Amino acid sequence: MNEELAAQSIGELAPKLRDKQVSPVELTEAILSNVDAYDSDINAFIRVQKEQALESARQAEQEIQSGNYRGFLHGIPMALKDILYFKDEPATMGSKIHEGFIADFDATVVSKLKLSGVTFHGKLNMHEYAWGATTTNPHYGACKNPWDLSKIPGGSSGGSGAAVAANMSIASLGTDTGGSIRIPASSCGIIGLKPTHGRISKYGCFPLSWTLDHIGPMTKTVFDAALLLEVLGGYDPKDPTSIDRPTQNYSGGLNEDVKGLVIGIEESYFFKNVDNRVNEAVQNALQQLEKLGARIEPVRIPSLAQAEFAELVTITTEASAVHHDNLVKQPEKFGEDVRFLLEVGELMSGVDYVQAQQIRRKLDLDFAAAFEKVDVLISPTLPFLSPPIGDSTVDINGQALSFLDEVIRFTGPGNLTGLPALSIPCGVRDGLPIGLQIMGPAFQEEKVLHVAYAIEKLELMKGQKPSMKAIG
Amino acid sequence: MKTNFIAGICYVNELNLACQEVLLPERGFIRLEMILKISELSVNYDKLSIDSPDSHMFKITRMGGLAMADGIHKILEERGIQVPEAHQQMLAQQMQAVQQLRETVDNSQLKDFDMALTHVPGGERP
Numbered sequence: 001m002n003e004e005l006a007a008q009s010i011g012e013l014a015p016k017l018r019d020k021q022v023s024p025v026e027l028t029e030a031i032l033s034n035v036d037a038y039d040s041d042i043n044a045f046i047r048v049q050k051e052q053a054l055e056s057a058r059q060a061e062q063e064i065q066s067g068n069y070r071g072f073l074h075g076i077p078m079a080l081k082d083i084l085y086f087k088d089e090p091a092t093m094g095s096k097i098h099e100g101f102i103a104d105f106d107a108t109v110v111s112k113l114k115l116s117g118v119t120f121h122g123k124l125n126m127h128e129y130a131w132g133a134t135t136t137n138p139h140y141g142a143c144k145n146p147w148d149l150s151k152i153p154g155g156s157s158g159g160s161g162a163a164v165a166a167n168m169s170i171a172s173l174g175t176d177t178g179g180s181i182r183i184p185a186s187s188c189g190i191i192g193l194k195p196t197h198g199r200i201s202k203y204g205c206f207p208l209s210w211t212l213d214h215i216g217p218m219t220k221t222v223f224d225a226a227l228l229l230e231v232l233g234g235y236d237p238k239d240p241t242s243i244d245r246p247t248q249n250y251s252g253g254l255n256e257d258v259k260g261l262v263i264g265i266e267e268s269y270f271f272k273n274v275d276n277r278v279n280e281a282v283q284n285a286l287q288q289l290e291k292l293g294a295r296i297e298p299v300r301i302p303s304l305a306q307a308e309f310a311e312l313v314t315i316t317t318e319a320s321a322v323h324h325d326n327l328v329k330q331p332e333k334f335g336e337d338v339r340f341l342l343e344v345g346e347l348m349s350g351v352d353y354v355q356a357q358q359i360r361r362k363l364d365l366d367f368a369a370a371f372e373k374v375d376v377l378i379s380p381t382l383p384f385l386s387p388p389i390g391d392s393t394v395d396i397n398g399q400a401l402s403f404l405d406e407v408i409r410f411t412g413p414g415n416l417t418g419l420p421a422l423s424i425p426c427g428v429r430d431g432l433p434i435g436l437q438i439m440g441p442a443f444q445e446e447k448v449l450h451v452a453y454a455i456e457k458l459e460l461m462k463g464q465k466p467s468m469k470a471i472g
Numbered sequence: 473m474k475t476n477f478i479a480g481i482c483y484v485n486e487l488n489l490a491c492q493e494v495l496l497p498e499r500g501f502i503r504l505e506m507i508l509k510i511s512e513l514s515v516n517y518d519k520l521s522i523d524s525p526d527s528h529m530f531k532i533t534r535m536g537g538l539a540m541a542d543g544i545h546k547i548l549e550e551r552g553i554q555v556p557e558a559h560q561q562m563l564a565q566q567m568q569a570v571q572q573l574r575e576t577v578d579n580s581q582l583k584d585f586d587m588a589l590t591h592v593p594g595g596e597r598p
Contacts, residue, residue, distance in 0.1 A: 046572065209583040211584050237596070240592070305576055306576050306577055308573055308576075309574065309577055311571075311594055312570065312573065313570075326554055328551070328552040328553055331553065331554060338555075339559075340562060340563070340566075343548060343553065343555060343563055344563065344566050344567075344570075346548055346551060346553060347544060347548070347563070347567055347570075348546065348570075351564075352570075352574070353584060354587050355577055355579070357587035357589060358585040358586070358587050358588075358590060359577070359585075360588070361581065361585040361586055361587065361588045362581075364588075367587075374555055405569075416589040417570060
């Protein structure tokens with residue numbers, strides 16, 4: 001019973017909590033029981049807060065019993081990435097340097113979840129300072145993929161991906177600077193939504209790269225992602241990059257009808273050098289959508305050829321600016337990989353940075369032109385299946401390629417342009433899930449969610465989930 | 473003008489740090505303005521460098537060549553950063569890869585594109 005309860009989505013649990021068929025305490029206990037059973041193997045948590053969670057669950061129960069139900073998130077247990085600030089609580093950012101840091105205010109997203117009645121039961125493992133995509137953390141241990149413990153869960157929000165996939169959190173939040181929501185979502189077989197830049201406030205999130213950073217939901221279902229976007233979206237004057245655009249009733253607007261929908265495919269960039277198994281799974285999803293009445297339309301976005309340069313320059317330089325003092329004063333406290341990337345960022349020139357921003361402008365306009373012809377763009381989220389922990393290369397059709405170069409190839413453009421992008425599982429090959437990426441026009445998350453919902457209804461995963469019996 | 477190009481090699485990290493210094497006294501403000509001007513100016517005049525690739529101007533407006541020639545670790549050490557020996561070769565390889573990526577950037581195609589960073593006077597969006 002506990003296992004079944006913890007495996008449900010927000011959409012399934014909320015009516016039961018509201019109607020008092022399930023108690024928030026019972027649900028929190030079920031989640032904590034899974035954390036006890038599985039996390040010694042998976043290592044998704046940096047900190048588990050059992051007592052705090054149970055106390056919060058008891059309060060939620062009391063409120064619901066007395067008729068003060070706050071809405072869909074009331075009594076839902078969630079653990080968040082340890083880069084988001086909770087007032088008077090530690091936030092490590094997955095680092096040694098910030099080990100003793102206590103935040104003195106709540107992140108805006110945390111405030112919103114608190115107001116909605118979420119029960120928090122811990123802080124999740126991540127790549128150190130979110131600067132990497134493996135979540136092989138040198139200070140808190142490697143987080144492992146629940147589908148195969150020898151493989152990475154992706155990153156940087158790997159703890160969030162693994163915790164949701166292993167039913168150790170009903171949903172979570174991640175941060176995404178080059179793909180750090182979508183990469184672990186793809187690797188762990190869950191939904192990851194990076195909204196439009198400016199849609200969700202970043203106030204109270206430790207920065208990696210100011211102009212590329214995003215916060216977004218990581219969930220079991222598209223409905224849950226839509227629901228969290230409704231709660232978390234909206235203008236925040238405390239975040240200088242926040243944009244005042246109205247949000248929508250995203251969850252209420254979901255439907256699976258794709259007749260007449262035009263799906264753009266940029267073959268020369270997003271389908272080049274892709275693992276055959278990944279390509280086959282994504283093509284299968286496209287064929288199924290076509291059968292339902294969607295139209296596939298080839299598009300060209302020439303400036304994508306320069307996207308890798310723009311992403312590399314922007315992320316490395318901004319991250320090195322954030323960490324410059326610590327790189328000078330206490331470099332030995334960084335993990336080797338992060339220290340190396342911070343050194344790289346110090347070597348970029350002002351010219352490189354300005355040109356990277358010019359490329360971003362060109363990308364913005366090229367994508368906008370593409371979205372005049374198509375509703376969404378579809379691609380694989382990653383060009384490969386999750387590699388073994390510790391590997392610095394990935395195998396793509398027998399070719400060993402640099403993990404770092406390949407991992408953000410398809411997700412990076414979403415950060416450069418700030419356009420909404422979502423990863424949804426579209427199949428399992430060799431025991432590992434495959435993610436499909438949907439990108440949409442700026443501030444039109446509803447289009448991305450709509451297509452994701454239609455894909456979810458295709459049941460391409462055929463009910464496959466990580467085998468938790470093999471863990472714990 | 474040549475001085476401006478020479479200054480154009482300033483690291484972007486300097487630019488970002490200078491931005492952080494904007495609230496500090498006069499010196500910081502002047503530094504910020506100078507770095508922003510020279511970085512953008514060097515982008516606009518990059519075509520000259522491409523037209524005469526053997527010129528000093530070309531060599532110095534692009535960090536990669538300079539870094540490779542003079543030793544990356546020395547450049548970082550001048551900035552107060554100690555580079556582990558194991559990183560030196562890796563950094564050289566990485567900067568070679570960056571140089572290859574730089575070659576994908578055709579400046580003539582970018583000339584019409586504003587860098588589009590906005591500064592909000594007064595600090596608040598309208």
